[in-house]
Amino acid sequence: MKPAEIRAMSDEELKNTLLELKKEQFNLRFQKAAGQLENTARIRQVRRDIARIKTEMTARRKQKATQAAG
Numbered sequence: 001m002k003p004a005e006i007r008a009m010s011d012e013e014l015k016n017t018l019l020e021l022k023k024e025q026f027n028l029r030f031q032k033a034a035g036q037l038e039n040t041a042r043i044r045q046v047r048r049d050i051a052r053i054k055t056e057m058t059a060r061r062k063q064k065a066t067q068a069a070g
Contacts, residue, residue: 001049003052003056006052006053006056007056009056011057011060014053014057015057017053018050018053018054018057021046021049021050021053022050024046025043025046025047025050028042028043028046029043
C-alpha cells in the first residue's frame with residue numbers, strides 16, 4: 001500500500017483497513033508458528049502498512065487539534 005493511497009482514504013476507511021490488517025497479521029503469526037506460512041515477506045508488508053496507516057491517523061488528529069486550537 002502506497003502512502004498516496006492511504007492519504008486518499010477517509011477516516012472510516014483507514015479504521016476499517018487497519019482492522020483488516022491487524023486480523024491478517026494475527027493470522028500470519030499463527031501460520032508462521034504452525035509452519036504453514038509460504039510468503040514470509042507478507043509479515044513485513046503488513047507490519048509496515050499498519051505503521052503507515054497509524055502515522056496518517058496521527059497526523060490527521062494533530063492537524064484537527066491544531067485547527068481547533070487556532
